[in-house]
Amino acid sequence: MRRIRIAGESLRDLDWSPGQHIRLRVGDLVHGFRDALRTYSIWDYDNRGRLDLCVFDHPEPGPGARWSRQVRIGQQVAFTHPEGRLVIQENAPYHLFVGDETASAAFGAMLRALPTSARVYAVLEVDTPEDRPRLPRASELTWVYRNAALTGPDSLADALHMLDLPTEPGMAYIAGEARTCQATRRHLVHDRGWPRKSTIVKPFWAPGKHGLD
Ligand SMILES: Cc1cc2nc3c(=O)[nH]c(=O)nc-3n(C[C@H](O)[C@H](O)[C@H](O)COP(=O)(O)OP(=O)(O)OC[C@H]3O[C@@H](n4cnc5c(N)ncnc54)[C@H](O)[C@@H]3O)c2cc1C
Numbered sequence: 001m002r003r004i005r006i007a008g009e010s011l012r013d014l015d016w017s018p019g020q021h022i023r024l025r026v027g028d029l030v031h032g033f034r035d036a037l038r039t040y041s042i043w044d045y046d047n048r049g050r051l052d053l054c055v056f057d058h059p060e061p062g063p064g065a066r067w068s069r070q071v072r073i074g075q076q077v078a079f080t081h082p083e084g085r086l087v088i089q090e091n092a093p094y095h096l097f098v099g100d101e102t103a104s105a106a107f108g109a110m111l112r113a114l115p116t117s118a119r120v121y122a123v124l125e126v127d128t129p130e131d132r133p134r135l136p137r138a139s140e141l142t143w144v145y146r147n148a149a150l151t152g153p154d155s156l157a158d159a160l161h162m163l164d165l166p167t168e169p170g171m172a173y174i175a176g177e178a179r180t181c182q183a184t185r186r187h188l189v190h191d192r193g194w195p196r197k198s199t200i201v202k203p204f205w206a207p208g209k210h211g212l213d
Contacts, residue, residue: 001054001055001056001057001101001131001133002054002055002057002068002069003043003052003053003054004052004053004054004055004068004071005050005051005052006050006051006052006053006077006079007049007050007051008049009049010049011049011050011051012047012048012049013047014045014047014051014081014082015081015082016042016045016082017082017087017088018042018087018088018106018109018110018112018113019041019084019086019087019088019106019107019109019110019173020041020042020082020083020084020086020087020106021039021040021041021042021082021083021084021086021106021213022039022040022042022051022053022079022080022081022082022083023037023038023039023079023080023213024037024038024039024040024053024064024067024077024078024079024080025037025077025078025079026038026063026064026066026067027063027067034210034211035062035063035210035211036063037211037213038062038063038064038067038211039204039211039212039213040053040054040055040064040105041053041054041086041103041105041106041109042082042105042106042109043105043108043109044108044109044112045082045109053105054104054105054108054133055067055068056101056102057069058205062210062211063211064211084202085200085202086106086110086173086175086200086202087110088110088113088114089171089200092170092171092198093119093166093168093169093170093171094118094119094120094121094166094170094171095110095114095118095119095120095121095170095171095173096120096121096122096165096170096171096172096173097110097111097120097121097122097123097124097172097173098122098123098124098156098160098172098173098174098175098176098184099124099125099156099173099174099175099176099181099204100124100125100126100156100176100177100180101124101125101126101127101131101133101176102175102176102204102205103124103175103176103204104124104126104133104135105133106173106175106202107122107124107135107173107175108133108135108136110173111135111136111137112136114137119170120137120140121140121142121163121165121170122137122140122141122142123142123144123156123159123160123163124141124142124143124144125143125144125145125146125155125156125159125176126143126144126145126146127145127146127147128145128147129143129145142159142163144156144159154180154183156176156180156184157180157183157184157187160184160187160188161187161191165192169188169192169193169194169195169198170198171198171199171200172184172185172188172194172198172199172200173200174199174200174201174202175201175202175203175204176203176204176205177203177204177205177206177207178203178204178205178206178209178212179206181201181202181203182201182203184201185199185201
């Protein structure tokens with residue numbers, strides 16, 4: 001995961017809610033939109049004009065991961081205004097975060113924005129313990145490791161099945177790999193009886209697909 005800071009006068013006083021993303025120009029438009037734009041959550045923003053992203057360097061790098069490897073200090077970037085509905089629902093009885101490392105950029109911003117009195121549950125997946133991003137409220141987070149001997153392809157969903165949640169629904173924020181997002185929502189709605197409206201699902205990537213937004 002690479003932290004990349006974008007800074008400049010034009011970034012002062014942006015309208016941003018934690019959890020929202022930007023669409024960033026990572027390639028040439030000559031070859032069309034598919035390879036030109038990728039979406040990244042805002043890890044942190046400070047209204048003096050600094051905005052931080054966390055870009056995951058995954059094993060099949062496309063234009064986004066390659067951009068994160070090659071971008072240099074001083075290089076200009078172009079991107080859209082922050083947008084998106086993966087944002088904290090303030091009146092929720094508690095907040096549940098489920099996702100992989102790509103989701104942790106959005107989740108980090110959202111966790112920092114919550115008051116300390118808010119109840120938080122989280123199941124987060126990374127490759128190894130060394131890959132855990134530094135997130136707030138560390139003691140409330142449950143980590144799942146992809147390369148642990150006994151985990152299968154559904155380790156995140158399996159860990160959520162085992163999570164001891166209150167009996168009443170809270171608000172779930174689900175992001176990351178598309179199929180896992182669907183499995184997670186299905187579990188909350190079908191097995192735990194949550195209303196669909198108590199889940200906000202945002203698939204970030206899918207095997208074989210190029211850019212999801
Ligand atoms: C709302 C939103 C917010 C997002 N926020 C972030 C963020 O904060 N940080 C971040 O890193 N990404 C984030 N993403 C994903 C990001 O937009 C890109 O899809 C991702 O960086 C891959 O882009 P790429 O060009 O490298 O690969 P692509 O050309 O999009 O994909 C090439 C292939 O690589 C594989 N692949 C893609 N992503 C992964 C992965 N994570 N793990 C394993 N294999 C993969 C797939 O098989 C895919 O077919 C977000 C996506 C959305 C929709």
